[in-house]
Amino acid sequence: MKPTQLPLVAQLRRCPTHAATVSREQFIAAWQELQRVDVTPFLQPTVPILAALLLSDDRFTGLLDESESAQLNDLVELALNRYDQQTNPPNKLGRILSGLIRKE
Numbered sequence: 153m154k155p156t157q158l159p160l161v162a163q164l165r166r167c168p169t170h171a172a173t174v175s176r177e178q179f180i181a182a183w184q185e186l187q188r189v190d191v192t193p194f195l196q197p198t199v200p201i202l203a204a205l206l207l208s209d210d211r212f213t214g215l216l217d218e219s220e221s222a223q224l225n226d227l228v229e230l231a232l233n234r235y236d237q238q239t240n241p242p243n244k245l246g247r248i249l250s251g252l253i254r255k256e
Contacts, residue, residue, distance in 0.1 A: 174238050 189198055197205070205212040206224060213221060241250075 174235055176239050179235070179239075 186200055189201060191197065191201065202212075203224070206216060206221070207228060216224065
């Protein structure tokens with residue numbers, strides 16, 4: 153590697169998309185696992201199921217007050233933005249170079 157490329161490589165390694173921890177494939181696999189969660193009248197709902205209901209069904213919004221509901225929505229929005237950054241990095245060239253560096 154040429155010495156002039158070292159600063160570029162160091163900068164690319166610090167890029168947040170370099171350490172992506174979530175992929176679309178992982179999302180699909182996790183979703184399929186979540187769909188298999190048993191929901192019966194005798195079991196307490198799991199955290200992911202209840203969170204989904206709090207976010208998507210008005211009948212469950214009364215379980216949280218207005219500020220708690222806003223916090224939950226803000227956290228989910230933040231997670232969605234980070235998921236989008238990791239699965240769809242904004243810089244295509246940076247994504248390609250990052251993938252090449254990772255292979256080395």
